[in-house]
Amino acid sequence: MFFFSFVFLSLVSIISSLDNGLGKTPQMGWNSWNHFGCRINETVIRETADALISTGLAKAGYTYVNVDDCWASARDSTTKFIQPDPSTFPSGMAALADYVHSRGLLFGLYSDAGYETCAGRPGSFGYEDIDAHVYAQWKVDYLKYDNCNSRPTNCTIKERYERMRDALNRTGRPIFYSACEWGEMLPALWFRSVANSWRTTGDIVDTWLLMLLNIDINNLFWSFAAPHGFNDPDMLEIGNGGMTYNEYRTHMSLWSIAKAPLLIGCDVRNISKESLELLTNPEVIAVNQDPLGLQGKKVRIDPYNGTEVWAGPLVDGSMAVVAFNRNNDMSQAVVVSFSDLGWKTTSQVKVRDLWARQDLGQFQCNYTALNIEPHGVQMLKMTLIASE
Known part of the structure; x- marks a missing residue:
């Protein structure tokens, strides 16, 4: 009965999953936020793409290079197109995406369903079609969509995320859609038709107790994860130094069996041998990437x-x-x-x-x-x- 309960509950969820062809298994890659926060620039991103190749992480499956908050500066006064920060990304995001693609990797960006991002940069509310069009022109492959600064509007949270989903789909470019609503409105219950993954928790912190808090909350929603839509207890902290080797191995094990996204959050340019071994064990990754796609x-x-x-x-x-x-x-x-x-x-x-x-x-x-x-x-x- 254990196996069949998994299959039955997940098949019910699959019926209404987001149909963009992406997310058959949980996403794997790297994200800038956990280690760098706002201290990002195009050199860091290019060097990270190189390091994913040289360390073997890309070969192990970590293919998304995701730039989190603080990359944008303002909107063009005429077109309203969002502009990258000229001091940190002077070459522009299209050129950066081209470089990441030239390394055989995929490129991701961050935006927000509110008026501003969490760091106070321009949000996408009211500009969904414009931003989706620009991202498609830049050949973006992944969008992390946050939930800060959403002052009262006529839209519900679900509607704000649906607006960007529809805008992305209208571009004709497959863009993985990662909804970061922090689990506040229990998105696992209703996000299957909206996004490829959805945060079930608040932000992870690089400590034992708070890592466990996130995976324990995530476990409550196990029956709603299936191919094309996965619960997300937030990014990996392995390599950032707040836990022991033993605790990081537990972190990797629990994220893998829970079919959580495996998004590295450390500086892979200076990754330790021990962290690399934890992140690249092929048999552990195979559990996470198993095509059945059912959450442990x-x-x-x-x-x-x-x-x-x-x-x-x-x-x-x-x-x-x-x-x-x-x-x-x-x-x-x-x-x-x-x-x-x-x-x-x-x-x-x-x-x-x-x-x-x-x-x-x-x-x-x-x-x-x-x-x-x-x-x-x-x-x-x-x-x-x-x-x-």
Whole structure:
């Protein structure tokens, strides 16, 4: 029943998904905000595109290069076309997009459904068709659409996001549409026909507790994610220094099983070997990018010892599993009962450790992940061999 409940609930959602051909799996790439904030310029973006290639991140699937807030300055007084900041992007966004495309990557920009962006730059409300036209001319591939400075209008939040959706579609250029409404109006419940992904939470912060807060909130909406439309608990903080290696591995594991967008938020020009290893593990990424596109969720919580089991189905009939020790100060064993995965307790199951990239053997009834460190996980792929 576990597997079929996933399929049924998600097929209901697929019926009304945004039809722009994009987002069959969660988006992967890089975004400037978490590390740079407003300290961006065209040199940083070009060097980041180069670094995505040289580090192997692009080969691993991180193909979007997304410029967040602070790139725009004003509107042309005659055409009302939005203008890039001449001090930081003197070559213009079309030239920058061309450079990113020349590296075999995709180019993304940021705007806002209000009158101004969060940093006080021009927003798109009332200029949706003009801005969408300009973005298409610049060959933009991705739009992150924020929710700041939306003074009272005659439009609901949903209508403001629909206006940009329709404007993007009228351009004829496929542009991935990432709605950043912060989860305030529970967008997971009604955004499938509006955007390719939607924020379910407030902004992420590079701390253990706030990272967990975002993924716990995101988990509430697991049944609404499916191909072409995914829940977004915000960008990755791996490499920014606020958490330990062990905590960042948990961060990557939970985002991957939850089919969350994998958008790197650190300075990849100076990325550490450890962060690179976490971001490029092919078997962990494969869970996130599995074509079935169904979000994993918590299937067992033990409040007495602080352990959890997360699980979700994969297209080949196997299950992705995260055995998670939330405990702050003690290593724990985490038991994964096969009945929690929808299998009979007599089932024979093959288990593979995705971070270690090695098979662990065949097990019956359950699998016990031993000595999981505090704040740590074991991420697994479980394949049913026989069910008596």
